[in-house]
Amino acid sequence: MGLTVAIVGSGPGGFYSAAALIKDIPDCKVDVIDRLPTPFGLIRAGVAPDHQSSKKIAKIFERTAQSPQVRFLGNVEVPRDVSIAELRGLYDAVVLATGAPRDRRMGIPGEDLAGVYGSSEFVGWYNAHPDFRELSPDLGTGTAVVIGAGNVALDVARLLAKTGVEVRATDMAHYAADAIDVSPVKDIYVFARRGPLQAAFTHKEVKEFGELENAVTLVDPAVLPGADVALEDKGRGSQEKNVGYLRDYALNKGDEKPVRIHLRFYAMPVEVLGADGKVSAIRMEHTRLDDGGRVVPTGETFEVPCNIVVACIGTQSTPLDNVAYDERNQRFQNQDGKIEDGLYVAGWAKRGPSGTIATNFPDGSQVAEYAKALTPDAFKQGPAGLDQLLSDRKVRVVTFEDWKRIEAAEEAGASHGAPRRKFTTIPEMIRTLG
Numbered sequence: 219m220g221l222t223v224a225i226v227g228s229g230p231g232g233f234y235s236a237a238a239l240i241k242d243i244p245d246c247k248v249d250v251i252d253r254l255p256t257p258f259g260l261i262r263a264g265v266a267p268d269h270q271s272s273k274k275i276a277k278i279f280e281r282t283a284q285s286p287q288v289r290f291l292g293n294v295e296v297p298r299d300v301s302i303a304e305l306r307g308l309y310d311a312v313v314l315a316t317g318a319p320r321d322r323r324m325g326i327p328g329e330d331l332a333g334v335y336g337s338s339e340f341v342g343w344y345n346a347h348p349d350f351r352e353l354s355p356d357l358g359t360g361t362a363v364v365i366g367a368g369n370v371a372l373d374v375a376r377l378l379a380k381t382g383v384e385v386r387a388t389d390m391a392h393y394a395a396d397a398i399d400v401s402p403v404k405d406i407y408v409f410a411r412r413g414p415l416q417a418a419f420t421h422k423e424v425k426e427f428g429e430l431e432n433a434v435t436l437v438d439p440a441v442l443p444g445a446d447v448a449l450e451d452k453g454r455g456s457q458e459k460n461v462g463y464l465r466d467y468a469l470n471k472g473d474e475k476p477v478r479i480h481l482r483f484y485a486m487p488v489e490v491l492g493a494d495g496k497v498s499a500i501r502m503e504h505t506r507l508d509d510g511g512r513v514v515p516t517g518e519t520f521e522v523p524c525n526i527v528v529a530c531i532g533t534q535s536t537p538l539d540n541v542a543y544d545e546r547n548q549r550f551q552n553q554d555g556k557i558e559d560g561l562y563v564a565g566w567a568k569r570g571p572s573g574t575i576a577t578n579f580p581d582g583s584q585v586a587e588y589a590k591a592l593t594p595d596a597f598k599q600g601p602a603g604l605d606q607l608l609s610d611r612k613v614r615v616v617t618f619e620d621w622k623r624i625e626a627a628e629e630a631g632a633s634h635g636a637p638r639r640k641f642t643t644i645p646e647m648i649r650t651l652g
């Protein structure tokens with residue numbers, strides 16, 4: 219038997235690794251394990267539901283999944299169903315591609331009040347991730363606050379600002395589209411703690427704020443750089459393009475459309491205020507930047523009454539089954555993707571949450587480089603051993619063919635121009651398989 223590899227996690231980090239392994243090691247066998255019955259990780263549960271074109275990469279991953287060298291084993295949770303030690307006993311190599319699913323905390327008083335959400339849970343909720351099906355955020359409020367100036371913050375603000383017709387035509391969970399459709403939200407504040415030149419968002423996303431049916435974006439012209447400031451024009455991170463769109467928005471008055479997105483710079487959250495256990499306002503503090511571009515609080519605060527706060531300030535990996543974890547950097551301890559001989563890591567679990575989907579590609583190539591140097595161990599049982607173990611434990615494994623049946627049922631249920639009506643719980647998906 220050739221080399222055997224188990225990959226934990228079927229998002230971009232996992233599938234780029236599988237693709238690189240079968241390309242570089244023709245006789246290897248790769249099992250991609252996921253705790254959900256659905257493959258592709260953040261492509262299904264993270265990418266904005268109105269960005270279908272970003273999901274096209276799933277078709278490439280699908281070709282990998284359908285290779286005779288690769289299997290998808292969904293609905294298998296590590297370590298609940300099989301431990302890392304067991305996988306390492308069965309396979310020549312194990313690759314962790316478990317992403318960065320846990321929300322970073324703002325670290326301010328009031329953060330645990332009802333109505334304050336992290337981006338993973340809020341995005342997971344509107345994308346039908348089964349973990350967040352029951353989140354049910356109360357959108358019956360006039361004002362929503364989004365913290366952060368990354369692309370996730372812009373995704374959240376944009377989707378909250380969309381009309382029912384706009385969101386129903388997307389990949390959004392039907393219950394979330396219903397909630398947004400009837401939501402009275404009229405003012406959405408997006409707070410960046412630094413300035414327009416330091417914003418993490420990219421121009422494609424900031425441009426979309428100008429294309430909303432019902433919402434107008436407002437920017438204070440005073441925070442924008444003067445015409446004499448040289449702006450970088452580097453691909454996705456183009457300051458020039460970002461500032462160009464922000465200058466357009468600075469011309470808006472606010473009464474053009476019924477919903478307003480207030481894009482505010484130089485303000486950081488200091489306290490979430492509450493009444494009856496629920497958020498009632500957020501206290502923000504104006505900031506300035508020091509010579510090194512670092513945030514300096516000014517002591518000048520202001521409050522924004524609101525009933526929902528979504529903190530889109532980044533995420534972190536979660537420790538797994540005693541694998542060495544780097545608490546400081548919030549990811550697995552690794553050297554260029556190697557944790558130790560036979561144990562590797564790819565994607566956000568290796569590098570932290572940054573970049574586009576394609577940024578994970580080189581991680582897969584690196585995993586294949588390590589694997590090429592390994593010699594298959596004749597005593598390792600590989601896929602047959604895992605099948606036996608999961609069967610003994612009565613785990614209902616969802617194969618890639620099963621997933622395609624789930625997907626077909628979702629597509630058959632589509633309406634209002636949406637690509638599918640997503641199942642939102644694991645039992646629903648398993649029931650579909652009979």
Ligand code: NAP
Binds near residue numbers: 266337371419531
């Ligand atoms: P991100 O790009 O790292 O942005 C995080 C934002 O949160 C930054 O503006 C950061 O400000 C701010 N922040 C961090 N800690 C904060 C605090 N304590 N208080 C206030 N603000 C704080 O993270 P993300 O938006 O979660 O995105 C993750 C990755 O996915 C990024 O690489 C992103 O580009 C990518 N992504 C891409 C797309 C797309 O291509 N359409 C969509 C979604 C996500 P500072 O800069 O001051 O630290």
